[in-house]
Amino acid sequence: MSDHHIVIGHKIKGIRESKQLSVSEISERTGLSEAQIESIENEEHLPSLGPLIKIARALGVRLGTFLDDNDELGPVVCRSSEREESISFSNDSTDARKHMEYFSLAKEKAGRHMEPFIIEIHPNGEQSYKLSSHEGEEFIYVMSGNIEIVYGKETYHLQEGDSIFYDSIVEHHVHGQDGKGARILAVIYVPI
Numbered sequence: 001m002s003d004h005h006i007v008i009g010h011k012i013k014g015i016r017e018s019k020q021l022s023v024s025e026i027s028e029r030t031g032l033s034e035a036q037i038e039s040i041e042n043e044e045h046l047p048s049l050g051p052l053i054k055i056a057r058a059l060g061v062r063l064g065t066f067l068d069d070n071d072e073l074g075p076v077v078c079r080s081s082e083r084e085e086s087i088s089f090s091n092d093s094t095d096a097r098k099h100m101e102y103f104s105l106a107k108e109k110a111g112r113h114m115e116p117f118i119i120e121i122h123p124n125g126e127q128s129y130k131l132s133s134h135e136g137e138e139f140i141y142v143m144s145g146n147i148e149i150v151y152g153k154e155t156y157h158l159q160e161g162d163s164i165f166y167d168s169i170v171e172h173h174v175h176g177q178d179g180k181g182a183r184i185l186a187v188i189y190v191p192i
Helices: 008-018 023-030 034-041 049-059
Strands: 100-104 114-121 137-151 154-159 163-167 172-176 182-189
Touching: 008 034, 008 049, 023 034, 023 049, 034 049, 114 137, 114 172, 154 163, 172 182
Parallel strands: none
Antiparallel strands: 100 114, 114 182, 137 154, 137 163, 137 172, 137 182
């Protein structure tokens, strides 16, 4: 990983401390356990989007705050050569969800409410996965490969050129179909 590897836990802790909030207060506001929050802040646990969104709301910041340090208010252009660095929501701990690698398309845009990503879904032979949910909406466009989306009690199979738009509050999971890799464009909207 490069020097631009983004480590979310340290940012969360810094923002929480700057707002003079205790771990207990964040736990109460998010419904997450104090141990879970401390684990995220100490880079021991890789959080999924659901807990990150809850923490962002509890801290009164947008999700993008954890991904950037920029102040650009005007348009932001992301060149394909600038997408080489992926984003990890924490450290590379062995229990982390490693089947997806996120490449932000708007990390320099301040005040954004949408998070656009190119996501590389790595081949994964595991058949077990944990569904997650969070406020907001997601749009996914399959750029290459085939993906499977478990959404509530339904399962959707998408191939190259297909897209799906759904409410993220319903429990869901995105992965490569038949354990194979894929590449998707995903736009995540989280209301503040």
